[in-house]
Every structure is written in structure tokens, then in C-alpha cells.
Amino acid sequence: MSHRRGRILLVDDDALQRQLLGGFLSAHVYEVQEAAAAEEALSLVRESAPHAILLDVRLPGRSGLEILPELRALLPDVPIILITAYGEVRQAVAAMKAGATDYLTKPLDLDELLTALADALSRGDVLNSGGLAVPPLPPGFICASLALRRVLEIAAAVAPSEVPVLITGESGTGKEWIARLVHLWSNRTAGPFLAINCAAVPEALLESELFGHVKGAFTGAVRTRAGVFQSADGGTLFLDEVAELPLHLQVKILRAIETGEILPVGADIPKKVNVRVVAATNRDLPEMVQEGRFRVDLFYRLNVVELHVPPLRERVEEILPLARQFAWEIARQNVRFSPRAEECLLTYHWPGNVRELRNAIHRACLLCRGDVILPEHLPPAVQSATAGDESRKPEGRLSQLEQAAILAALAECGGNRTRAAEKLGISRRALIYKLRAMEAQGITVPSPGEKPN
Template sequence: MSSRPSTPGKELPPILIVDDDPGQRSLLTAFLRSQGFETLAAASGEEALRVLGQRAIGLMISDVRMPGLTGLETLRLARREHPTLPVLLVTAYADIREAVVAMRDGAVNYLSKPIDLDELLSSVQRAVGVTDGAPVRVSADRELPASVVARSPTMQALFRDAALIASSESRVLITGESGVGKEVLADLIHGWSPRSAAPLMKVNCAAIPENLLESELFGHERGAFTGAAQQRIGRFEAACGGTIFLDEIAEMTPQLQAKLLRVTQEGQFQRVGSNVDQVANVRLLAATNRNLEEEVRKGRFREDLYYRLNVVELNIPPLRERREDILPLAGHFLEQFTRGRARLSPGTVERIEHYSWPGNVRELRNAMERAALLSGGELILPDHLPARVKESGQAAAGAGGGGVPVPGSVPVRLEDLEQQAILEALQKHAFNRTEAAKALGISRRTLLYKLHHLRETGHRVDPE
């Protein structure tokens, strides 16, 4: 049976992907091919028009802002010769005026980067007339290693997205609070990628002094600065053929951001003290625990670099938003520290479940290591937990198991308060999921999961 999507009695022509960014072209090509679509790629509007003149195309997906012909200009010119061609426009610079013009000129949809893969697939299926509306497919060989625990639907969906984009060359921005596991996700993406046999070089931009970070990344020539007694290659050269992971990317100085921008645009850099260009044959993954959009607004992070890095954003939700993972993770860590000999008492389980874990997975791991040492590797009691964890559980128990007591009234459940906040955010932001998630301070993926639950219980979560 063919894996290609189809409508009854109809073979689909290829999808033409138009983008000047090789990473974005690679992402869309790899994803759509994994879903059974045939694709062609063009690096400019001019090249796209030549392809359209040579063969039948079922759908054109084009970036809006490109050198030469823009996406809107390409759309208008394509419409002259191919008036029924479906066109899907994508852009990092969301502009309602451009969107209105694009829809007027015949675009079937207008998506913002970073692209949501579910939304992209749904738009493509509608545009080409796929009737079954099949969900996203993931290759069967993308299995999580035993060291990675993901019981919650939000984390399973996150790793599904990681598996879908791993085979591409696209840059990935991994976001989330400190301790959620951004480095673990980077390891997975590299391990699932065609570059897995080559090195994965990791650089914590916050841990290296500002005056040494440039040399660490790009290398230096002998005599480039005091103490440079010999030539040294940097991490970008050492990672040749593989992947480089830049953690805490927001800590980079503006001067170094400019040099990293050149790497993302041209694939080249220079060692400190040299005028010779070096080719960067690496895939770039970046991570931060800051809100980069806010950093851009405050002038601390380059807007152009932000959009170059943010081809795909994978946001890892904090542990308090995926409570289904807490006990499995605790058990996993105890297995490591006690070789399976320790178990949690009921009182310990209650306290672990009630604690908010502001330090996320890292804090949970440290707490389990401490408990394993104090217990001697047998039964883990509440007294073996850090004081803040133990006290949090006692406070929750005294409050009646998680409710919020209101003087003179019936206690309100946290679940009801959360539900009310979500519905109010949706109404306020005209059912825009992305804006509602920002207002609530949660990831879009987490919001979509919660909306699915609310929809099943009869609440209105979709626009009429």
C-alpha cells in the first residue's frame, strides 16, 4: 500500500517549497516527505517561477521575505500563469497587513514561523484536497532511549515533533526554564539525525568568560592575543559534519551575536586573528531559559539572529505542567542511585506529587540522590527529602489535598481556577492559541493539550 496521501482516483503533483534559507527548506522538505508528499525546492522566487513553467505543481509554499522577488511578488506572478495554484505563505515577521494582501491575492493560508507542524500539515492537506485528514506520522525507528522518561501527553508530543524535524538540517531553538532537560532534547535530535556519527559539540555560553567565548567557538591564530601561543581550532571546526549545541544563547554579547549571524546566513566564520573564511559544516541547535522575544524588544538580542535561530522552536514545559512525569522520573533516578533496591513510602509519594519543583527535573534528580544516600538505599521516607519538599507536602495536606481555601466559602479546586483562566485568555485573545498561551505563561503545546481535554468535557474552546 502506498504511503502517499491521496484523494480518490487522483495522484498528487509535487509541493514546491520556496525559501532562501537552506535550514527552512530542509525542514519543510524533510517533514512533508515524511508525511508521504513529493517535494521540490527553490531558493528564490525567480527559481520558483522557472520550476512552475516546467512542470505541474500541486501546492507552492513560499517564504514572504526573500532577496529579489518577495513571496508576495512571487505569488502574484505565479497567479498570472497558474490561476488555480494553491499557495501557502510563511513568515517570521507576522504582519496583519501582509496577511490581508496575501489572502486577497489568492494565498490559501498565512502561517507564522516558527511553524507548528500540525498546523502546517492540516493546511497542506486542505490545500491539496486530501480528504482523510490523516494525523502526523512518525518514523517507527524514532524510539526514545530508556534514559528518557516521557509519560505526559505534552512531552510525548514534544518528542514526536523532535523526531519529525531531526532528519532535516534546520536550526532549532530549544526553550524552557532552567533544569527542564534542554540538553537531553539536543542529544536526542542529534542522535536521530543523519549527522549522528559525527560529533555533538556543546558550549554553555554563560559558563565561558566573555573575552574567551569567541575563541572557544571560532578558534584563533597564533599571536592573535596575549597568551595565544599556538593556533587553536574552535568548536565550529571541531564539530565538522556534526552538530553544535549553544546553551544559554541569550548570554552572548552583541558583537558575538553578529558573528554568529554570519554563520547562520553564509555558513562561514573566521578564526580570531585571521582574515581567512572557514566553512561551518554543522547543524546549529541553540537553547535559552529566557524569553528571547522580550530580549529582542529590550535591545539585548538581535532580532535578525532571533529569526535565523528560530526556524523551529521546541518548548519544554516545566515539571509542574506535566505532573504525570514526576513519579516516573523519581523512580528512574532511584533506579540509577540504588540499583533498584529503594522504594518510596506513601507519605513520600504524596510530598513529591504536591511539590511544585521550581528547579524542574534537575531539582528532582538531586532530591532523589539525596534521599538515596540518607536512606541507605532502602525505603525512602519523607524525612529523607529536602526540607522544602517535605514542608510543601505537609502544607498541601493541611489545606485539604490541593484546594484553595476561601474564607466563608466552599474551597475552589485548582483545576477549576486553571480552566477559568484558560477560557478567559481564549476569549480575550479571540481564540488565538499562541497569544493565549503567552498570556497564560505556558507553552502552546501545553495549551493545546489542555484545550483537547476541555473540548472533550463540553467547553467551548474553538471560535464559532
């Protein structure tokens, strides 16, 4: 069975449906277990954990929704895909909240089923692909790339300590998400997590926001007010855009980190605080240190551990899973992307990263009147990013070289996607996405086991 993709537990009370889906998945090199009822499914997973579960909502006795929390407790990291009847959006929403990885509606689109399984299993492959252990991720957090996996490994390793963490990366890459994970995986998880954007608060008010003030400290200070350092006591304080701190406040931040004491505006006696500081920036702090715009002592105090979040263009494997996640969150229904729309999403370079992707999907969901997102629903810049666009000739030539390399790797590996991906130095799912984009351009792609001509 070493050649099998994984073992799928198919839970459905309809014997004909089980036979059809089981045969289809077996033909696509999955090992299939079947269960006709909830208790049978629970018994099977207690004996041996499957790699993924396809769970029908409507079952005799206990429904799929009723046993979902129990399955999730038994198998916290196993993908569970719910199968619902068309239009049962409330059930789908409840399922996602209860821990389902994805959901599909009847009548099932078999291509969509294969894509959902590949996405779910590939995510599991990344999270269990060696290296340091990574704790369970919160619902909605997608890690499908080795680049992000490496960041999570370091975050998991340093989270239990008390050292400050500096998170760097371009705007929109998800730095606050990483900060929240550090807090979630730390010994401070029961305490508060507070975030303050140092660039969003006027400089005249920033000191008070950070350290608080006493009554009468300045005009309008009619009562004593705690700042975020006090409010985050026992937990984690996230200083976003830390590079925008004025120099005179950088000194006070440094003192707070080193001594655990703050001095509210207008106060004479410092206050003790127990806070872990996690900071983030999209600026080049070493360059700012050289220019005298950021204190060198604060830089070294914050930069005990640096987590660099790679841009989305270096995490291509995550573009479509993120797009589907955003589409679900925004539209609250199962929205599909046409092959051409997927090609646009995969080809565009996303200078605004995950934030720009979410905005693009938000726009697409508003313009899409059905349940299929087409290229014309995407922003103009994303539409024009396809390989055949005359305005992007350099990227088109690069794409042709990439296509030739992919076809050559498939030829050497006898059409085997996994070995070809290893040879190319990319994940299997990234290769699948690239093959889909090639098919959308009319390029013949060999089936698994078939050598290219």
C-alpha cells in the same frame, strides 16, 4: 479481550511461580502468556509481540540476561522487566545496560509489580497515542506525558532537516536532552554533538571558544586552536544559554549560520564549516529583541523551529518514573518510595524542574539507610508540600476540589479508570498517581468496577 489491559509474556522456569503470578495478573485484567525457557519465549514473541515481558534472569540453558539483547532487537519498544534474586545488583546493572526497562527482586512485592507494569505500559501508551511518529528513545529517557510527547513529535519531524532549532523552557527542564534527540534522529547522527554554555565562558574567551584562534592571536596563544564550530564539523553544535551572547558575537554567529564560514581570532582567511546549530534559552528572546539586547536577525534565523519544553509541574505523570530512574542510577539498587513520600513528590511544584528533582532524590538516597525513601529523607521544601500542610492552604483547597472532581468522574464512569481519566482530560497514569495520593490521605477510593458511594 478488548477490556484487557494488555498481554504479558511471563518467562520463568518455575511452574508454581508462573501459576501464582499468572493468576494474580489475570485477576488484575491482564492477558498472560507463559514460557518456561528462553527458546520458548523467543518463539512466542516471533509469532506475536506482547505488550510487556516479565523475564526471570535464571532460566535453564540460556539465561534471561543472555536473551535480553535478542528480545530487545526483536521488540525495540516493548517494556522488558527483569526478575532477579535479592542482592544480584550486578545482574540488575547489566540488565539495565542491555536494554531492560526495569527490574524487580525476589521475593516479589505484588503491589510493586503492578506499579512497574502500569508505568511501563503507560509509557508505551503515551509514545503510541496517535499523532506523528516518534523514533525509539535512548535508554533512560522518560516520556510519560502528552505534553512532552508533543515536543518529541515536532523534534522527530524536523530532525532530518538542516534548519536551526530553538529550544525554550525553564531552567532544568531538559533542553539539552531534546537537543541530543534532534541530533540522534538527524542525518548527522554519525557526526559529533558538541555543547557550549554561552553563560559559563568568560566573555574575553568566548570568541576563541566558538571560532578558535591562530598562533599569536593574543597573549598566551602559543598554538593554533580549533573552536567548537570547527570541532562540530559534520555534526550538531548546541549553543546553550544563547541569550547570554554579547552583541558583537551574535553578528558572527549569524554569519556562521548563513554562510557556513567562520573567522578564527587573528586569522585573515575564513574557514568553511558544515554545522547544524541548535540553540536553547530560558529567557524571553522576543522581549530581549525589543530591548535591543538580542539581534532580531539572529532571533529569526535561530527560531525557524521552536521547541518549548514544558516545566515538570505540567508533566506530573513523569515525576515518579523520573524519581525511580534517578534513585536507581544513584543508589544502584531497587529503592522504593513510601506512599507519603510519593505524595510529597507529586504535590511539590518543582521550580527547578528535573534538575531539582534529581538533586532531591540524590539527597534522599544518601539519607536513606534502607531501601525505602520516606518523607523525612526529602528536602524540607518538598516535605512541606503535602496537601494537608497548613503552610500551603490554597493548594490544600485546590486539592479538595480536585478530589471531588476525580470521585465524581469515577462515579459517572462506574469506577473505570481509563474512561474517568479521559473525562478529566488527564492520562490514566496521572489519575492512578492522584488516587494513590488520595488513599495516602485516608480517602476511600473505589476499586475498578465499583461505583463510589
